[in-house]
Each structure stands twice: as structure tokens, then as C-alpha cells.
Amino acid sequence: MPIVPVHHATGQYDVVIEPGSLLQLPELLARALGRRKLALITDDTVARYYDEWTSATAATRALGARPSDAGIRLRAEARLSFPAGEESKTRETWIRLSDELLSAGFDRHAAVVALGGGVVGDLAGFVAATYLRGIPYAQVPTTVLAMVDASVGGKVGVDTPLGKNLIGAFHPPAIVVADPLTLLSLPDRTYRAGLAEAVKHGVIADASFFGWLEANARKVMQRDLAALTHLVHRNVEIKAAVVSADEREGGMRAILNAGHTIAHGLEQESGYRIPHGEAVALGLIAECRIAERMGLAPAGLADRILGLCRALGLPIRLSAPVQVARVLDATTRDKKNRDGEVRLALPVTLGSMHEGDGKWTVPVTDELLANAVNELH
Numbered sequence: 001m002p003i004v005p006v007h008h009a010t011g012q013y014d015v016v017i018e019p020g021s022l023l024q025l026p027e028l029l030a031r032a033l034g035r036r037k038l039a040l041i042t043d044d045t046v047a048r049y050y051d052e053w054t055s056a057t058a059a060t061r062a063l064g065a066r067p068s069d070a071g072i073r074l075r076a077e078a079r080l081s082f083p084a085g086e087e088s089k090t091r092e093t094w095i096r097l098s099d100e101l102l103s104a105g106f107d108r109h110a111a112v113v114a115l116g117g118g119v120v121g122d123l124a125g126f127v128a129a130t131y132l133r134g135i136p137y138a139q140v141p142t143t144v145l146a147m148v149d150a151s152v153g154g155k156v157g158v159d160t161p162l163g164k165n166l167i168g169a170f171h172p173p174a175i176v177v178a179d180p181l182t183l184l185s186l187p188d189r190t191y192r193a194g195l196a197e198a199v200k201h202g203v204i205a206d207a208s209f210f211g212w213l214e215a216n217a218r219k220v221m222q223r224d225l226a227a228l229t230h231l232v233h234r235n236v237e238i239k240a241a242v243v244s245a246d247e248r249e250g251g252m253r254a255i256l257n258a259g260h261t262i263a264h265g266l267e268q269e270s271g272y273r274i275p276h277g278e279a280v281a282l283g284l285i286a287e288c289r290i291a292e293r294m295g296l297a298p299a300g301l302a303d304r305i306l307g308l309c310r311a312l313g314l315p316i317r318l319s320a321p322v323q324v325a326r327v328l329d330a331t332t333r334d335k336k337n338r339d340g341e342v343r344l345a346l347p348v349t350l351g352s353m354h355e356g357d358g359k360w361t362v363p364v365t366d367e368l369l370a371n372a373v374n375e376l377h
């Protein structure tokens with residue numbers, strides 16, 4: 001079974017990536033968590049699929065399977081869920097879930113299983129991080145974004161009215177189990193949005209993976225199971241290497257922020273009408289154009305990224321105009337920038353990022369930023 005180990009300050013955990021792995025969930029969880037009372041946390045949409053997945057039998061599964069052929073086995077003592085969507089990633093939901101665990105009598109020998117996309121992972125992970133000062137949890141990601149990005153690295157948390165992910169913790173999971181079969185039921189737009197993070201991983205760390213994405217874009221768009229499994233596997237390896245090298249964001253982890261400074265500005269200015277992954281595609285293109293203009297990256301790199309985004313069904317320009325000044329304002333308030341100065345994680349070539357004196361980011365003028373955002377129209 002393909003496994004990627006992720007190292008962190010106090011140990012390591014495995015990321016299992018295999019079609020059909022959810023059928024082995026009880027054994028995998030027992031190995032990582034021992035015998036514990038399990039609380040399954042998911043959202044209402046995934047909960048509906050969960051019923052389908054639990055009733056699917058191993059015999060109906062095969063490569064090239066249909067969504068309904070995904071199967072899951074899990075013996076959880078409680079099943080908690082909340083309405084799907086980013087709007088639920090709040091302290092209020094965290095309170096409700098924690099209180100439900102308390103009234104159900106879960107003690108320190110319990111563990112949480114987070115089944116769903118990045119919202120479930122962040123929220124359920126934060127419940128686990130704080131419940132009785134911290135209990136273990138497993139990530140079972142079911143979106144592309146959660147498999148290639150959110151479920152690995154141990155960052156958990158909730159949003160506040162003043163910004164996303166402002167309250168949270170570092171709480172590494174005990175295990176991550178990714179079953180690519182679950183991706184077959186994703187709505188198209190959600191599916192594609194997650195691919196932007198895969199493009200990002202190619203840009204920041206692996207030119208040959210980027211080339212593989214270019215060559216296999218059609219298979220990826222058709223959700224070919226073998227291609228999907230390779231894609232998730234390579235992305236997890238890349239993210240694991242970065243977070244293992246810099247667990248608490250001292251320096252190198254900043255490269256994971258490639259494309260994200262402008263993306264956050266676009267998301268915020270659009271009132272979150274532009275989904276995160278789509279904003280990341282636009283942010284990668286715009287930030288790479290800045291790198292080219294600063295003479296840091298070779299000419300033509302931004303166009304190559306644009307070409308791959310287009311092939312993967314991601315946006316390459318804005319579908320509605322944005323107020324550039326407001327996008328800039330949002331980027332300077334990005335929590336990762338010190339003192340209002342905008343610093344970007346910029347590529348120097350495909351697969352490698354500017355070291356920026358050990359900060360892995362480079363200060364950028366407002367003029368360059370404004371031009372790059374404008375050019376997305």
C-alpha cells in the first residue's frame with residue numbers, strides 16, 4: 001500500500017494513498033491510534049455519500065469505478081456533522097461539536113476521524129487539538145484540495161469575521177487515509193479548484209511533475225483513477241517534504257504560499273465569490289508575471305503556468321472586474337506579511353523558489369502588484 005511518511009517535531013505519521021483504502025480504515029486506524037472510542041466528524045453533504053460508501057461492497061469496486069463503488073468501513077461510536085461549506089468553519093461550530101463530544105461522554109481515550117474536505121479537516125482537527133487539551137485524530141480527506149494540501153501539515157483552525165484561519169493550532173494527525181475513489185463524486189468545479197494546488201506544488205518544487213501534469217491534463221480532467229492516484233501521491237510527497245523541513249513556518253514553508261497573497265486579495269475583494277482554488281490559479285499567474293518583471297524568473301514561465309491552468313479547466317483571467325486598490329489593501333493585511341510590506345514567494349525557475357535571505361519571500365512594490373492584478377482582467 002503506497003505510504004508517504006511525514007516527519008514533525010514530536011514524531012511522524014503516515015499518509016496512505018490508494019483506491020479502496022477506506023475499506024481498510026478500521027485496521028489502519030487501529031494501527032495508528034490503538035483501541036480508542038472513535039467520533040466521526042463530517043459535513044452534511046459528505047454524510048450522504050458516507051451512507052452510500054458504507055453500503056458499497058468490495059466486489060463492486062474496480063479500477064475505473066463509479067463514485068458509488070467507493071466503499072468505507074468504520075466503527076465509530078458517534079457521528080457528528082454540520083452544514084457543508086466555509087460558513088460553518090467557525091468558533092460556533094467548534095463549540096457545538098466539542099459540547100456534543102462532552103455530552104456523549106468521550107474522554108481522553110477517544111479519537112476524532114475527520115471525513116471530508118478541508119473545512120471538515122480544519123474544524124474537526126481543531127476540535128481534536130483542544131478537546132481535553134488535545135486528543136489524537138485521523139484525517140480522511142475526500143476532496144482534491146484536502147488530499148493534496150489541507151490534510152497534510154497539521155495546521156487546524158477556524159475562521160473569524162475578521163479573517164480566515166485566524167484562530168487555530170498546530171496539531172499533526174495520527175494518520176491520513178486518502179482514497180482517490182471518493183474524488184469521483186466531487187462536483188466539477190470543486191474538483192478542478194483543488195488542481196490549482198497541484199499546479200502550485202509543481203511550480204514550487206518539481207518541474208518534472210509539472211511536465212507530467214501538462215502531458216496528462218486530459219486524463220486528470222477525466223478523473224482517470226491511476227492518474228489521480230499518482231497526482232495525489234506526488235503532491236503529498238512535495239507538501240510533506242516542505243512541512244517536515246519547516247513545521248512551524250520559520251522560513252521555507254512560506255513557499256507553499258506561492259500564488260496565495262494575490263489569491264487572498266482576490267477572494268476577499270470578491271466577497272469570497274471566487275473560490276479559493278480558482279483564486280490560486282489567478283494568483284500563480286499574476287505573481288509569476290511579477291517574478292518575470294523583476295528579472296527573477298525567465299520570460300515565458302507565467303505563460304506556461306497559464307497554459308497548464310487552462311488545460312485543467314482553471315480560470316486564467318477574472319470573470320468579473322475587481323477593484324485593484326481593494327485587492328492590494330487585502331494583500332497588505334495578509335497575516336503572513338510583516339509591517340504591511342507585501343512579500344511574495346516567487347519562482348526563479350520551474351520547480352524552484354527564490355530563497356529571499358532565508359525568508360523565502362521577496363518584497364514587492366505596490367506598482368508591480370497593481371499592474372499584475374490589472375492584467376488579470
Ligand SMILES: NC(=O)c1ccc[n+]([C@@H]2O[C@H](COP(=O)([O-])OP(=O)(O)OC[C@H]3O[C@@H](n4cnc5c(N)ncnc54)[C@H](O)[C@@H]3O)[C@@H](O)[C@H]2O)c1
Pocket residue numbers: 043044045046049084085086089116117118119120122142143144145146149150151152153154155156164165182183184185186187190
Ligand atoms: N490546514 C491547511 O493546511 C489547509 C490548507 C489548504 C486549505 N485549507 C482549508 O481547506 C478549506 C477548503 O477545503 P475544500 O476545498 O476541500 O472545501 P470543503 O471542505 O468545503 O469541500 C468542498 C465541498 O465538497 C463537498 N465534498 C467533500 N467531499 C466530497 C466528495 N467526495 N464527493 C462530493 N462532495 C464532496 C463538501 O461537502 C463541500 O460542499 C478551506 O477552509 C481552507 O482554509 C487548509
Ligand SMILES: [Zn+2]
Pocket residue numbers: 149197260276280
Ligand atoms: Zn491554498
